Amino acid sequence: MKKFNYKGRMNYLHRVNVRKTKKVLVTSAVASALIVANPGHSGILSVTSPSTVEAASLAEVKLLTNVELESVLSELEEHYNLNLNLTGQGDTSVELINPDKTAVFYAEEFAGLLENDGNPATVNVELTAITLEDLPTLEAAISDVTGTVTDLLNNVIEVADYASDLEVLSVDGLDEFQTAVNNLNNIDDALANLLAYEDTVPMQVNDDGSVVVNFTDGLNHHVETAVKDVVVSTIQDLINAIDNIDITVDGDLGPLAPVINALIDTIESSIDAVTPVLNGLITDVQDGSLNILEEVGSLQVLGETSIEGDVLVSKSSDLSGDVTVYGSAANTSTIDAELLSSLDGSDVVTPTQTDSDEDGLTDDEEEELGTDPNNPDTDGDGISDGDEVENGTDPLDPNDPGEGTDSDEDGLTDDEEEELGTDPNNPDTDGDGISDGDEVENGTDPLDPNDPGEGTDSDEDGLTDDEEEELGTDPNNPDTDGDGISDGDEVENGTDPLNPNDPGEGTDSDEDGLTDDEEEELGTDPNNPDTDGDGISDGDEVENGTDPLDPNDPGEGTDSDEDGLTDDEEEELGTDPNNPDTDGDGISDGDEVENGTDPLDPNDPDQNDEGSGQNNDDSGSNASEDDDSDDQEGNTLPDTATSMWAYGLGGALALMAGVVAKLFRRKNV
Numbered sequence: 001m002k003k004f005n006y007k008g009r010m011n012y013l014h015r016v017n018v019r020k021t022k023k024v025l026v027t028s029a030v031a032s033a034l035i036v037a038n039p040g041h042s043g044i045l046s047v048t049s050p051s052t053v054e055a056a057s058l059a060e061v062k063l064l065t066n067v068e069l070e071s072v073l074s075e076l077e078e079h080y081n082l083n084l085n086l087t088g089q090g091d092t093s094v095e096l097i098n099p100d101k102t103a104v105f106y107a108e109e110f111a112g113l114l115e116n117d118g119n120p121a122t123v124n125v126e127l128t129a130i131t132l133e134d135l136p137t138l139e140a141a142i143s144d145v146t147g148t149v150t151d152l153l154n155n156v157i158e159v160a161d162y163a164s165d166l167e168v169l170s171v172d173g174l175d176e177f178q179t180a181v182n183n184l185n186n187i188d189d190a191l192a193n194l195l196a197y198e199d200t201v202p203m204q205v206n207d208d209g210s211v212v213v214n215f216t217d218g219l220n221h222h223v224e225t226a227v228k229d230v231v232v233s234t235i236q237d238l239i240n241a242i243d244n245i246d247i248t249v250d251g252d253l254g255p256l257a258p259v260i261n262a263l264i265d266t267i268e269s270s271i272d273a274v275t276p277v278l279n280g281l282i283t284d285v286q287d288g289s290l291n292i293l294e295e296v297g298s299l300q301v302l303g304e305t306s307i308e309g310d311v312l313v314s315k316s317s318d319l320s321g322d323v324t325v326y327g328s329a330a331n332t333s334t335i336d337a338e339l340l341s342s343l344d345g346s347d348v349v350t351p352t353q354t355d356s357d358e359d360g361l362t363d364d365e366e367e368e369l370g371t372d373p374n375n376p377d378t379d380g381d382g383i384s385d386g387d388e389v390e391n392g393t394d395p396l397d398p399n400d401p402g403e404g405t406d407s408d409e410d411g412l413t414d415d416e417e418e419e420l421g422t423d424p425n426n427p428d429t430d431g432d433g434i435s436d437g438d439e440v441e442n443g444t445d446p447l448d449p450n451d452p453g454e455g456t457d458s459d460e461d462g463l464t465d466d467e468e469e470e471l472g473t474d475p476n477n478p479d480t481d482g483d484g485i486s487d488g489d490e491v492e493n494g495t496d497p498l499n500p501n502d503p504g505e506g507t508d509s510d511e512d513g514l515t516d517d518e519e520e521e522l523g524t525d526p527n528n529p530d531t532d533g534d535g536i537s538d539g540d541e542v543e544n545g546t547d548p549l550d551p552n553d554p555g556e557g558t559d560s561d562e563d564g565l566t567d568d569e570e571e572e573l574g575t576d577p578n579n580p581d582t583d584g585d586g587i588s589d590g591d592e593v594e595n596g597t598d599p600l601d602p603n604d605p606d607q608n609d610e611g612s613g614q615n616n617d618d619s620g621s622n623a624s625e626d627d628d629s630d631d632q633e634g635n636t637l638p639d640t641a642t643s644m645w646a647y648g649l650g651g652a653l654a655l656m657a658g659v660v661a662k663l664f665r666r667k668n669v
Contacts, residue, residue, distance in 0.1 A: 058342040063101060063302055063329040064088030069345035071325040073313070075352055079115070080313040084211065086327045086345060090128060090302030096331050099220055099297025103213040103307040105327040106340045111209035113314040120200035121213045121309030127223065127301050129192035134299055137291045138231065141284060145277050146184065149238065152270040153181050159247055159263050168251030169260065173244035180241035183234050190234065194226040203309050210340060213307055214333055216297075223301055224293040231285050239278050242271060305329065317364035319351040360386025371395050382407045382425035411437025422446050433458045433476040462488025473497050484509060484527060513539025524548050535560055535578060564590025575599050 067088040074081045084105050103121070132139040157178075160171040183190070197219050204212040247267070253260050284290050307329070326343035353362040359376035366373040371385045378385050381398040383405060388395035391405055405414045410427035412420070422429040422436045429436050432449040434456065439446035442456055456465045461478035463471070473480040473487045480487050483500040485507065490497035493507045507516045512529035519526040524538045531538050534551040536558065541548035544558050558567045563580035570577040575589045582589050585602040592599035 057338055058328055058330060058344060061097070061331040061339075062091055062094065062344070063300075063331050064305060065091045067328055067345035069105075069325065069327040069347045071327075071347040071349050073323075073349035073351060075354065076312075079315060080351060081117070081310055082110075082114075082313050082325075082349070083308070083310050084325070084327065085306065085308040086329065087304075087306045088329065088345070089304060090125075090300060092128065092300055094300060094331070096298055096300055098331065099216055099294075100214070100331055100333045101216045101219055101302070101329065102331075102333050102335075103215070103327070103329045104335055104339070104343060105211040105325060106343060107209050107323055107325040109209070109319065109323045110313055112207055113316060113319075114205045114207075114209060114211065115312040115314065116203060116205045117310055117312050119203075119310060121203045121307055123197070123199050123201050123213065123215045123218065124304075124306045125197040125215075125219060125301075126303035126305070127194045127196060127226075128303050129188075130194065130223070130227065130296075130299065130301065131188045131191060135227065135290075135292060135295045137295065138227075138285070141281055141290055142184070142187070142231075145274060145281060148270065148274045148277070149181055149184065152242070152267065152274060153177060155263055155267050155270065156245060156247075159260065159267065162256060162260055162263075166253065166256070168249060168253060170246075170248045170250070172246040172248075173241065176244055177241040180234075180238040184238055187230065187234055190230045191227065194223065194230070197222045203311060205311055206335075208340075210335060211309075211311055212333075212335055213309065215307070216333070219301075220293060220297045223296045223299075227292055227296065228285050232282050235278050235282050235285075239275065242275060242278075245271075302329075313351075315351075315354070315364075317362075317368070320353070322348045322350050324348050357385075359384040361389060369395065408436075410435040412440065420446065459487075461486040463491060471497060510538075512537040514542060518542075522548065561589075563588040565593060573599065 065088060067086065069087075070085045072083040074083070086103055086105070103123075132142065156171065156174055159169070160174050163169040163171050199215070199218045199222070201213050201215045201218055204214070206212065245267075247264060249260075249264075285292070325347050326340070327345040328343040330339065332339070353364065355362050356373050357366075357376040359366075361369070361371065361373075363373040366385065369385070369389070371378040376384045376386075377395075379388075379394070379396050379398040381388075381400075383391075383393070383395075385395040387405075388400075393405070394400040406412060407414050407424045408417075408427040410417075412422065412424075414424040417424040417429075417436065420436070420440070427435045427437075428446075430439075430445070430447050430449040432439075432451075434442075434444070434446075436446040439451075444456065445451040457463060458465050458475045459468075459478040461468075463473065463475075465475035468475040468480075468487065471487070471491070478486045478488075479497075481490075481496070481498050481500040483490075483502075485493075485495070485497075487497040489507075490502075495507060496502040508514060509516050509526045510519075510529040512519075514522070514524065514526075516526035519531075519538065522538070522542070524531040529537045529539075530548075532541075532547075532549050532551040534541075534553075536544075536546070536548075538548040540558075541553075546558060547553040559565060560567050560577045561570075561580040563570075565573070565575070565577075567577040570589065573589070573593070575582040580588045580590075583592075583598075583600050583602040585604075587595075587597070587599075587605070589599040592605075595605070598604040
């Protein structure tokens, strides 16, 4: 019986590989630390590169198609903030001439005004599929081990076939090994699903009005790292699978012993040979020996791409009107005038002219004039700087209001007020509630608060100020006692305008047809025309004999919606007593009942029906002839006339009932 401990051998080889891998990782980490710690790195990307070429135009170096640029200009205290957002789809039809990948924005009007706000741009790139064919050096290295690994797999499978017939022979780890070999042979599937690139990149602001975001290094290193991760993971899974192969011989193999033992020896030799090769391949991938970064840099891997960032724009009086901002992405870091003139994305922003004190002059204009941009009236003469400039006066001279100026808009010019002695900045100098202009016009003294002028009615309550002075009422308050009735109305009605509890006999404050005294006796609200809120005024309810305090008592004979039907009739018919056209067909409920149509059916009458009662074409004339013939032959009134007579009689009876009820109530009172 022969027993082989291949697992122990594989563990030894694996430990050797781990030590090598750790050494490579430590070396890479030290190198990275040296790069990051470089004190000469300023954090601003240079737009020069040894691999750049001079761009004749964007057509030769464009990276994106379907480019869209959105730019938003928002105002800050001392600057504008310009937000730039460029989107597009990688142009797979172009062949890259160098590894550079740069976003460019440009606005000629902003030349010399742009500033970096210190924040980086955000770059997002969905990566296109990569294959081993795109990376020839890596492809050759993997091809060198593929054949050996495949032969090893075939030998293990053959031993496993024997093991299926021999109880003394067993093979473990074959499925895992097969999966690992398949993953190596189909590594393109993993490379086609690399993670998207998301990173922040410094923004370079130039004096010519351009902004450059060079994301070459970030993107290329991201793709390199992603490729390395896929390859190393795939090979490491293969090494682990080989490590887990366990062939056990536990007994006599019989006549097949020579064949099986030979296969086992071959497997042992293959493992000894391929494991160091696989470990070496991992090392070559990790230390850059396979030129992955260089080869990735030449690939067009951009899918959906977006670049967004913000820069500051200094405020300037030279900025006026619309400003066009251009943008695109290019396979170059040489940004020249020809490239800037051919960028294919554009948007328009409009700098606003700030007027901090809202005096009609922009801050830039105030700076030129010498006025205070934060004070609407720099010279304190009561006239805004903007108005002074518009009127041709000096906004810095408080003694120069300008001829014809009416600062307080009281109808008198400032010059006229100066002559009168009134305040040109106060429309009512004496504070009597009458403007200086009106006092001059009325012949009263605008400097005397006790001289409103004969015949003047300052509060427009129907009483002159003199009359109010005699009565003791306030000439500037139309309702001195605050009872809701103007002083003039109270005097006219014979009530006391100084007594809020004296509305006066005969006064109808809410104009509902009942005097306030009557409402007090009834218990209704003299200031609410419909105390019970049933839609019928208190006066109408009393007149109709219904209770003005009961919202559910509209009263017999009441026609709330004035459609010709009483509320009781509408209740019997099922129509709405507060809607004159319940079915909304344009014909009132009363007319429908009179015409014999259904007031609850919007389709009855049919406008095209000859019997609808509508006077359309011949139908109206026929109906008229029929009515005439019936009248002549039967000596009877037409149905319509009969109906109208009946309703007229009913209405007259209801009216008489209401009058009798009212007389009766007044008598009792």
